[in-house]
Amino acid sequence: MTYSEENYLKAIYHLSLFQKKGVNTNAIAKMIDSKASSVTDMIKKLAEKNLVEYQKYQGVSLTAEGLLEAKMIVRKHRLWEVFLVEKLDFSWDEVHDVAEELEHINSEKLINKLDAFLGFPTEDPHGDPIPNAKGEIKKMDKKLLSELKLNQKSICVGVKDSSSNFLKYLDKQQIALGSTIEIIEKESFDASLIVLVNGNEMNISNKIASNLYVKTV
Amino acid sequence: MTYSEENYLKAIYHLSLFQKKGVNTNAIAKMIDSKASSVTDMIKKLAEKNLVEYQKYQGVSLTAEGLLEAKMIVRKHRLWEVFLVEKLDFSWDEVHDVAEELEHINSEKLINKLDAFLGFPTEDPHGDPIPNAKGEIKKMDKKLLSELKLNQKSICVGVKDSSSNFLKYLDKQQIALGSTIEIIEKESFDASLIVLVNGNEMNISNKIASNLYVKTV
DNA sequence: ATATATTTTTAGGCAAATCTAAAAATAAAT
DNA sequence: ATTTATTTTTAGATTTGCCTAAAAATATAT
Structure with missing residues (x-):
């Protein structure tokens, strides 16, 4: 191909x-x-x-065949992203373009060895699932932060928008995958939220909350 | 490009x-x-x-510019080869084709981070020199085994032919980079050699000896 | 239901990288 | 020094992936 x-x-x-x-x-x-x-x-x-x-x-x-091919490309893309972040110290907003090139490298052995080297990760640095060698995807039951109930404890598990802009904003606010998040107040006027992120209170716009995935705990 | x-x-x-x-x-x-x-x-x-x-x-x-570009491609090729062997457990005869693809990935940050991750290696798995980020090549004074003097102790530092065939032969004979090699007899008829490789006596044809680089010690 | 707008396809062309076959230049051989 | 052989270049085609502009199909709106 x-x-x-x-x-x-x-x-x-x-x-x-x-x-x-x-x-x-x-x-x-x-x-x-x-x-x-x-x-x-x-x-x-x-x-x-x-x-x-x-x-x-x-x-x-x-087709079934096309779907598998596509998943294999996504698999490669996301495994390389993990590699870049975990092993080469890239930040999560820097990996996309390079992975876009690396995903086309064509060697099953390479990708499966890389998978093993990384410890068979199931999610990439943005929380997106990584298809395994058979193309199977473990899907997580995540929801958008904007859909979370008041006072429900959750942890951040992914982003919907993975643009560099948004990711850098999250870095600045010290929101990362694994951060604990709880809504303590909802402002009905603009749908903004007051949340606790790792125990720190902060204000978050609806747009942000609509692009952050969380998992209830 | x-x-x-x-x-x-x-x-x-x-x-x-x-x-x-x-x-x-x-x-x-x-x-x-x-x-x-x-x-x-x-x-x-x-x-x-x-x-x-x-x-x-x-x-x-x-041109000077073309030379630098070429060296950067060679740098990438050889760094990826080191990665494949050292981190992903490829054998030295398997790396060439994959590296041939990886060498075209275009990201200075990637290659310099990779270089650091690998500990700034100066040679690839076949003993060939890796240009540094400035294109400088540390050249080693190596010679072909076929040119080595009798009873001169040496260590294997590279191969001239890096075809899969030859590399597999070396694996089979347990000759690797770092192996100690000493010629204990030269057969003038066919220019074959009797050598000690890591202390083990073995017979080596001229063709083999003309494709193995050694460094005297 | 008909007119209008949008989407999709076709037709024809272009640039990059390759090829074959023929012509031109250089090298080798008597 | 000519002839012969080899190497290199040109000329003209081909394939891939893309484009623009026009035509055809579908969707939307009055």
Whole structure:
């Protein structure tokens, strides 16, 4: 598979997590940062190879084979992210672009050895699940902080938005994966929250709370 | 720089270590496994970018800029090889192809962090020198085993041929980097040697001895 | 239900990297 | 020094992945 084919599969995979029907040509174009016509071309090629199911004008979906391929790319991406953070001291907002390149390195032995070296992690530095060698994904029951009940103790387990901007904000506020979080007051006017993060009281906007995943404890 | 451009630079670099004049079009074609006409095309492109010096029919050589680029690719290749062997338990005959892909990953931060993680190694698993971040290469005074004097104690510091075949042969004979080697007899008829490797007597053909680097002690 | 807007596809082209085959330059050999 | 052989370059095609612009299909709105 080419670099480009892999990127398309990955994009379709990510989009299909939110869209149960076929994934739109335009949505793919936006994610890949290309044009709808290019997407149509590539989709035809992927359909030829039996990696996607494609009906003209009806969007695409991954075949079983395509899904597995996509998961393997995601697996590689996230394992490399763990490597960068745990072993090479990258911060969680720096890993994405490099992992975007590393995910295309093609060696099963490499990725499985890396997996073992890292201790078979199940989540990446942003709390996203890492598919295992068979493509199985352990899903965690997490919820958005904005959906958490008052006075319910929880711990931070992931982010929805993993943009560098947001991650740096969290660093500044000393919010990290594993931080304990509890809502002690909800402001109905702007839906902002007063929370305890590791015991420290702070104010958090709704936008932040809508991008932080927590697990109740 | 594209993947392909990097491969050409690397090929020219390796060939120019043996050939002090301009490197031949045909030699490059053979190394890259392509055709002379393709090489001519690419060379023109690299000359445009000031990475090589090129005169029609006279071969190519690297400019200062091209040389540094080439060394950085070699640096990446060899650092990844160390990583694969030291951290992921690859054997020395398995690393080349994967490193061939990894060497194109483009992140200075990554490679310098990796370098530090590995403890700033100066040689790769085959005994080849690793350029440092400035492109400096610490050269070791090594010689071929075939050039070693009788009864001169030495240690194995590298291989000239790093084909999987040869490396597996060395594994089988329990010859590795760091093994002590001493010639105790030279057979003039076929130039084969009787040697002590870590104290064990064994017979070694001239071809083997001409592909093993040693350092006298 | 028809007109309007949006999305998707087709048609035709472009740039990069490669190739084959022929021509030009250089090297080797008698 | 010519001829012969080899190497290198040019010319013209091909493939991949992308593009723009126009046409076709689908969705939306009055």
